[in-house]
Amino acid sequence: MMRQAGDWARRAPLLPALVFMIIVTQLPFLVTIVVSFMDWNAYYPDERGFAGVDNFRRVLTDANTRNAIWVTILLTAGVVLISLVLGLMIALLLDRKFRGRGVVRTMMITPFLVVPVAAALLWKHALYNPTYGLFNGVLTWLFGDNAPQPDWISNQPLWSIIFALVWQWTPFMMLILLAGLQSRPLDVIEAAGIDGANQWEIFRYMTLPHLRQYLELSALLGSIYVVQNFDAVFTITSGGLGTANLPYTIYQTFYTAHDYGRASAAGVIVVIGTIVIATLALRSVSTLFKEEGR
Amino acid sequence: MTGQVTMVTGRKRRGGGFALTGLAWIVGILFVLPVLWMLLTSFHTEEDAAKNPPDVAAPLSLDGYRSFFDTGPWPSLANSLTASILSTILVILLAFPAAYALSIKPVKRWTDVLFFFLSTKMLPVVAGLLPIYLFAQSVGFLDNIWLLIILYTSMNLPIAVWMLRSFLSEVPVEILEAASVDGANLTRTLRSVVAPVVTPGIASAALICFIFSWNELLFARVLTGTVAQTAPVFLTGFVTSQGLFLAKVCAASIVVSLPVLIAGFAAQDKLVQGLSLGAVK
Numbered sequence: 269m270m271r272q273a274g275d276w277a278r279r280a281p282l283l284p285a286l287v288f289m290i291i292v293t294q295l296p297f298l299v300t301i302v303v304s305f306m307d308w309n310a311y312y313p314d315e316r317g318f319a320g321v322d323n324f325r326r327v328l329t330d331a332n333t334r335n336a337i338w339v340t341i342l343l344t345a346g347v348v349l350i351s352l353v354l355g356l357m358i359a360l361l362l363d364r365k366f367r368g369r370g371v372v373r374t375m376m377i378t379p380f381l382v383v384p385v386a387a388a389l390l391w392k393h394a395l396y397n398p399t400y401g402l403f404n405g406v407l408t409w410l411f412g413d414n415a416p417q418p419d420w421i422s423n424q425p426l427w428s429i430i431f432a433l434v435w436q437w438t439p440f441m442m443l444i445l446l447a448g449l450q451s452r453p454l455d456v457i458e459a460a461g462i463d464g465a466n467q468w469e470i471f472r473y474m475t476l477p478h479l480r481q482y483l484e485l486s487a488l489l490g491s492i493y494v495v496q497n498f499d500a501v502f503t504i505t506s507g508g509l510g511t512a513n514l515p516y517t518i519y520q521t522f523y524t525a526h527d528y529g530r531a532s533a534a535g536v537i538v539v540i541g542t543i544v545i546a547t548l549a550l551r552s553v554s555t556l557f558k559e560e561g562r
Numbered sequence: 563m564t565g566q567v568t569m570v571t572g573r574k575r576r577g578g579g580f581a582l583t584g585l586a587w588i589v590g591i592l593f594v595l596p597v598l599w600m601l602l603t604s605f606h607t608e609e610d611a612a613k614n615p616p617d618v619a620a621p622l623s624l625d626g627y628r629s630f631f632d633t634g635p636w637p638s639l640a641n642s643l644t645a646s647i648l649s650t651i652l653v654i655l656l657a658f659p660a661a662y663a664l665s666i667k668p669v670k671r672w673t674d675v676l677f678f679f680l681s682t683k684m685l686p687v688v689a690g691l692l693p694i695y696l697f698a699q700s701v702g703f704l705d706n707i708w709l710l711i712i713l714y715t716s717m718n719l720p721i722a723v724w725m726l727r728s729f730l731s732e733v734p735v736e737i738l739e740a741a742s743v744d745g746a747n748l749t750r751t752l753r754s755v756v757a758p759v760v761t762p763g764i765a766s767a768a769l770i771c772f773i774f775s776w777n778e779l780l781f782a783r784v785l786t787g788t789v790a791q792t793a794p795v796f797l798t799g800f801v802t803s804q805g806l807f808l809a810k811v812c813a814a815s816i817v818v819s820l821p822v823l824i825a826g827f828a829a830q831d832k833l834v835q836g837l838s839l840g841a842v843k
Binding site: 496515 | 579582583585586587589590591593594596597599600603611612613614615616656657659660662663664667668669670675678679682683684685686687688689690691692693694695696697712713715716719720723748752773776777779780783784793794797798800801807808811812814815816818819822823826827830833834837838839841842
């Protein structure tokens with residue numbers, strides 16, 4: 269009896285947060301699952317009813333959805349991998365002592381502290397714009413009046429989004445990896461240097477294995493955020509030119525087309541996909557590194 | 563022979579060090595350049611901002627800011643401030659005791675609870691959007707700033723719980739034992755024993771939650787209209803006018819980003835710990 273009371277006393281401070289999270293995040297998802305089996309379009313309220321797996325069949329056979337799945341994969345993998353590699357290189361550059369290191373670090377962080385919508389507007393209008401954007405302005409500077417003036421977004425819509433996001437996410441990767449680098453046991457590395465290991469060997473056999481968990485962590489966290497990206501797709505291309513990812517497609521199905529059943533089915537599929545990929549990615553990444561370390 | 567080799571690598575390393583420092587500076591400048599460009603353009607007139615090749619030395623002007631503030635951004639800025647500050651306060655009020663129950667006096671299976679909180683961050687926001695919209699619609703809660711406050715609280719609560727837990731687990735045991743000997747109850751222990759020790763941690767968790775709430779677009783875009791519209795939504799609806807608008811857009815982006823830049827630079831040292839959910843120190 270006493271022990272039970274003690275358990276509840278321990279649980280008491282946790283409960284408000286836990287109950288709040290269950291109500292606000294889990295309950296809506298249960299409703300999503302229910303609606304995903306329903307025929308429900310706000311434009312045709314009379315036809316509401318049970319639809320079985322129709323929504324899932326329609327979503328999975330729809331060319332738009334398949335394209336959206338593909339775009340989501342490309343966008344997430346592209347942004348995460350490129351920012352991870354860039355972030356690692358910059359973290360290595362900043363891991364040395366040099367004049368102005370603090371200033372360079374602050375400059376590096378700045379892109380991450382621009383509101384995502386503002387960053388997307390900046391890239392779309394101030395940098396990519398074919399007539400007055402900075403990129404084509406620099407081309408005119410360099411090559412005169414006959415300089416090529418490409419329409420960046422129309423020519424490479426997906427890459428335009430990827431680059432804008434890489435600019436924002438590289439600082440994030442860099443910060444985590446820099447923290448990882450600075451937690452290396454320095455005496456061991458110095459000893460390796462004295463024993464005749466060169467820079468590459470130290471990096472390959474000591475730094476990289478140490479960084480493994482930091483690389484995994486930043487890749488996982490980066491993927492969680494980028495896979496859900498809505499702001500950049502919405503602002504830069506409005507999902508046009510084949511750049512609609514899953515969050516944007518679901519937003520459109522629900523907000524513009526008012527097809528609630530179908531939007532919910534797509535939502536359920538996204539959640540299942542996220543769970544599968546997160547589990548698989550984590551597992552394959554760790555085995556990859558284990559094999560490398562052997 | 564060996565001496566010669568060492569000498570060569572030594573010289574190379576010094577020269578290399580110089581090059582690496584230069585490279586670090588170049589990379590840093592490249593990354594901050596778009597922001598500086600945005601800042602400079604925001605202080606140009608629309609005519610100068612639209613020049614190709616760009617006119618870097620054009621006379622400075624406040625026209626961009628003037629025409630931005632003429633569009634009436636204050637209500638949306640005020641809404642963003644309300645939603646961000648109130649949700650951050652709610653997050654800390656809920657997360658602080660929870661973190662206590664997950665670190666100092668842990669409940670059974672506290673790791674499961676911790677990972678439950680994390681797993682909610684992996685659930686795509688868009689999957690829960692429709693039920694929330696339908697619920698808000700049926701109880702007349704659409705276009706209400708409190709709806710955003712509640713949603714932003716749920717969005718940031720896992721981050722704050724993870725962060726605060728990592729701060730609380732560093733609180734020295736002696737302090738807590740002294741408090742329990744004194745017979746302080748939970749509220750008092752939290753308020754006058756634990757809180758003072760982890761104030762810097764609470765502050766940085768609060769700043770990071772503030773940033774994420776301020777930045778949020780999807781919920782705000784779907785669930786608010788003219789009344790509760792936030793600054794990011796205002797920004798997206800901004801570029802509809804015909805004619806030149808680049809200076810105005812840059813001015814708007816600077817104004818809207820300013821609170822985040824300030825909060826981010828203030829929390830710079832704790833930024834990593836917050837972003838990695840307390841996993842990296």
